[in-house]
Amino acid sequence: KNIEKEDNLVILASSDEAGIYAISSKNGRRLFITGHPEYDKDTLEKEYLRDKSKGIMISIPSNYYPYDDVTKKPAVTWRAHAYLLYSNWLNYFVYQTTPYDLKRLSEYAEKRNIDASIENKISKNHNAQQKVIKTENNKKYVILSASSNNVQSEKIFGDLYDNTLNPEMPVISTDYKSYDGIIRARKMVIGLLGYGVVGKGVFDLISKREDMEIKYVFDRNEISSLGNKLTHDIDDIINDDEIDTVIELIGGMEPARTYVERALNKGKNVVTANKKMMASHYSNLSSLAQDKDTMLCYTAAVGGAIPWIINLDRASRVDSVTQISGIVNGTTNYILSSMHSKKWSFEYALNQAQKLGYAESDPSSDIDGADICNKAILSANIAFGIDIKHEEVPVFGIRSVREEDIVNAEALGYQLKIYANAIKNGSDTSIWIEPVFIPRGSIEAGVQDNFNLVSYYTEVTGKESFYGQGAGRYPTASNVVQDCIDIIYGRKLLYNDSMTKANITNDIEYRYYVRCSKSDSFINSVAEKSESGYFITRPVSVRRMHEWAKKDNEKGNIFFASIRDG
Numbered sequence: 191k192n193i194e195k196e197d198n199l200v201i202l203a204s205s206d207e208a209g210i211y212a213i214s215s216k217n218g219r220r221l222f223i224t225g226h227p228e229y230d231k232d233t234l235e236k237e238y239l240r241d242k243s244k245g246i247m248i249s250i251p252s253n254y255y256p257y258d259d260v261t262k263k264p265a266v267t268w269r270a271h272a273y274l275l276y277s278n279w280l281n282y283f284v285y286q287t288t289p290y291d292l293k294r295l296s297e298y299a300e301k302r303n304i305d306a307s308i309e310n311k312i313s314k315n316h317n318a319q320q321k322v323i324k325t326e327n328n329k330k331y332v333i334l335s336a337s338s339n340n341v342q343s344e345k346i347f348g349d350l351y352d353n354t355l356n357p358e359m360p361v362i363s364t365d366y367k368s369y370d371g372i373i374r375a376r377k378m379v380i381g382l383l384g385y386g387v388v389g390k391g392v393f394d395l396i397s398k399r400e401d402m403e404i405k406y407v408f409d410r411n412e413i414s415s416l417g418n419k420l421t422h423d424i425d426d427i428i429n430d431d432e433i434d435t436v437i438e439l440i441g442g443m444e445p446a447r448t449y450v451e452r453a454l455n456k457g458k459n460v461v462t463a464n465k466k467m468m469a470s471h472y473s474n475l476s477s478l479a480q481d482k483d484t485m486l487c488y489t490a491a492v493g494g495a496i497p498w499i500i501n502l503d504r505a506s507r508v509d510s511v512t513q514i515s516g517i518v519n520g521t522t523n524y525i526l527s528s529m530h531s532k533k534w535s536f537e538y539a540l541n542q543a544q545k546l547g548y549a550e551s552d553p554s555s556d557i558d559g560a561d562i563c564n565k566a567i568l569s570a571n572i573a574f575g576i577d578i579k580h581e582e583v584p585v586f587g588i589r590s591v592r593e594e595d596i597v598n599a600e601a602l603g604y605q606l607k608i609y610a611n612a613i614k615n616g617s618d619t620s621i622w623i624e625p626v627f628i629p630r631g632s633i634e635a636g637v638q639d640n641f642n643l644v645s646y647y648t649e650v651t652g653k654e655s656f657y658g659q660g661a662g663r664y665p666t667a668s669n670v671v672q673d674c675i676d677i678i679y680g681r682k683l684l685y686n687d688s689m690t691k692a693n694i695t696n697d698i699e700y701r702y703y704v705r706c707s708k709s710d711s712f713i714n715s716v717a718e719k720s721e722s723g724y725f726i727t728r729p730v731s732v733r734r735m736h737e738w739a740k741k742d743n744e745k746g747n748i749f750f751a752s753i754r755d756g
Contacts, residue, residue, distance in 0.1 A: 378402045378678055381427030381458075383449060384439035385409040385416070387547075388463060388490075391667030392437060402674060405433055428452050435677060437670060438462040447471055454478045454486065461673040463490035463666055469564040473577045473689045487673035492518060492565040493642055495665030496658040502646055503572050509648040511573040514612040518565045520640030520660040521549045521556040522588055522608050527638045529596045530605060536591050548640050559587035559608065559623040566610035570621055573646060574614045576692040578621060584696065584736035585623040590749045595705060598724055599627055599751070602703075605635035606751060610644070611698075611732075618695045622732050625751035627703055696733035700752035701726060707747045712738045726753070 193199055199213050380396065382389060382404050389407070396402045406421045407413070413420050427433055428449070436453040438460060440446045447467050453460050454475070462468065468475065468488050479486035489499045505511055517523050524546075525539040534542070540557070543549040555561045563585050567578045588608055599606045604627035612621040628634050633655070637643045642660035647653050659665045704713060705724040712734075719726040727735075735750065742748055 378435050378674060379433050380404045380674070381430065381433045381436045381453075382407045382439070383424075383427070383436060383446075384441070385411070385413055386439065386441075387663045388666045388670070389437075389439040391663035392439065392670050395664070395667055395671045396674070399671075401678060402671075405430065424449055424452075428456055428458075433458065435459040435461065435674060437674070438464055438467075439670070440464070441466070443467055443470065447475075450475060451478065454482050454484055457482055457484055459485040459487075459677050461487045461670055461677070463488065463670055465491040465561070465564040465568060469567040469571075470580065472568065472571050476689075485677045487676060488568070489673050490666045490669035492568055493644065493656065493669075494520070494658070494660040495668050496642060496644070496656045496660060497669070498569070498644055498656050499572065501654070501656065502569060505646060505648055505651070505654065506573050506575070509650045510614075511646050511648050512614055513647040514566070514569050514573055514644070515609055516644030516655070517607055517634065517637055517642050518610045518644050518660060519556055519562045519608065520642060521553065522562070523637060523642070523660075524548050524640045525557070526588065526591070526596075526606050526608065529591070529593065530600070531638070533593070533596075535593055536588070543640075546640075557587050557589045559585040562608065562610050562623045566612055566621055566623060569610070569644075569646075570612040570619070570692075571689070573612070574619060574692075575689060576619060577689040578619075578692045578694070582692065582694045583621050583623065584732065584740070586625065586736060586739055586750065587623070588625055590747075591625070592705075592749065594723065595703075595749055595751075598703065598705070598721075600630070602627065603630055604628060604753070605630050605632075607634060607637075613698055617693055618697070619692050620696045620698045620732060621692075621694060622696055622736065624732075624736070625749070627751050627753045629755065696736070697731050699729040699731050700735075700754070701729055702735055702750050702752055704750045705748065706742070710742070 193201065193210060193213065201210055201213055378401060380402060382393060385393065385407050389409075393404060393407065396404055404419065406427050407416050407419050408421055408424055408427055409416075410422060421427065424445075427436060436450070436458050438446055438450050438453075439462070440449070441464055443466060446462075446464055447470075450460050450462065450464075450467070455478070460479070465488075468491050475486055489497070492498050502511070502514075521543055524543050525536065528534050528539040528542065529536065532539075540549060540553060544551065544553065549556055563580065563583050567580065567583065570576065570578055591606070596606060607626050607628055608624070609626045610623055612619065634643055637657070640659060641657065643655060643657045645653050645655040701718070702716075703724060703726060706713065709717065709720075709725065713725055713727075716727040716730050717725045718728040732752075735752075739748060739750060
């Protein structure tokens with residue numbers, strides 16, 4: 191907490207296991223190594239048991255072990271890779287020799303033409319370390335084994351820091367606008383799957399960067415502009431050991447899922463914007479990524495360019511997220527806001543959305559709520575740490591909305607939107623998709639065109655909202671590339687270490703606006719107010735409302751929306 195408050199320090203790297211382990215001064219000249227990034231939880235457990243056997247009094251790090259029981263295997267094992275020890279940030283890096291083999295590090299540096307001096311067998315010799323620092327200052331990187339017993343490590347570290355302040359020494363990069371973590375000495379080599387709208391945007395953005403390179407683009411179409419980068423054989427990417435990261439932008443379930451599984455099994459990192467695949471296979475793919483010690487990132491799957499997923503993940507790690515709600519589909523928001531502001535019919539608004547590229551030629555996924563459902567499931571998975579199945583989530587879209595519903599909403603003082611909703615109450619969860627009437631003066635009512643506004647609620651900080659374009663070539667592509675940058679920095683983005691089965695109740699109650707051709711026993715039992723062509727109900731549970739609508743909507747002649755006054 192003190193480090194975070196210090197304006198003159200910048201946190202470069204941290205992990206759940208090691209805590210903060212790399213810090214620099216704001217001017218980039220001083221580097222502080224404060225922990226062991228090379229340690230995984232198994233190593234920490236062994237050291238704890240070793241020290242305990244010697245009678246050394248140490249506290250148990252409760253976040254390492256299930257139920258604070260050190261006899262149980264740690265829930266997650268995290269391992270830094272050797273390349274983290276080579277960084278464009280670091281002129282000098284002191285590290286502990288175990289568990290890395292210095293010969294292997296030397297071979298790594300030589301293979302990649304890294305100008306590094308790697309010294310061993312001097313961990314207890316202060317003068318030897320001083321000599322290396324002074325004589326090897328022509329090297330871009332100097333890596334020493336850490337000081338050990340009987341040595342005043344504070345003095346050694348102080349000498350290292352003083353040398354980084356020497357004006358004749360190379361200066362550590364200070365480009366904090368683009369980089370705020372540890373950077374690899376070699377480029378990220380990428381295999382890009384899919385060259386559609388977002389794929390082209392990702393290709394354009396990465397082509398302008400020096401720390402990433404797209405080696406192959408997998409696509410079924412002939413694309414002459416790609417030259418020898420184009421491949422029609424997925425094995426060219428999966429079996430290429432030089433490619434360390436696969437970006438999946440094919441979309442849909444198959445063959446995307448199979449390709450992602452193959453890439454993870456090969457030890458490659460995966461970045462995807464595929465909400466359908468991730469919502470359906472979140473638990474399995476996350477577990478596979480952890481087992482293979484790779485990164486699986488999907489920030490762009492929800493919210494396009496909005497930094498929703500990453501902030502939701504951060505919030506859930508320090509606070510209890512209790513609710514998620516908001517507008518997460520640009521197509522339906524464009525349709526509904528146009529029906530309000532321009533008095534268009536549903537059919538005409540949909541047609542315009544298709545012309546603008548907001549809606550596909552088959553808009554079913556958007557207007558029937560499936561796209562919103564995928565995003566809600568992904569968000570709830572992260573926020574609540576639960577495994578949700580599609581069949582557990584009731585969905586009612588806007589396919590049956592008519593101009594009269596817009597007129598009625600405005601007459602009652604509301605604006606019509608469609609929301610993703612998820613609420614956690616103890617061990618129970620409610621998650622559903624439905625149209626909503628929201629007060630016309632609210633912030634959400636002012637969200638126009640294809641923009642999104644999504645919020646989470648936590649026990650401590652309350653409501654946090656995120657606004658922006660939820661779709662489009664470059665908005666989505668920018669989040670994909672940001673995930674790649676996070677991988678380069680070594681940030682852990684697996685989101686959930688473990689998942690529990692969801693207990694879906696959907697017992698949250700609202701008043702509802704219901705338009706139907708005629709009332710039935712259910713409507714008669716819940717109606718509080720009857721007007722020409724529609725009803726207002728008393729508070730009814732989400733579960734009961736959707737069960738009735740699913741049964742009655744087979745005729746396609748009803749529309750409903752929950753009324754949100756608060």
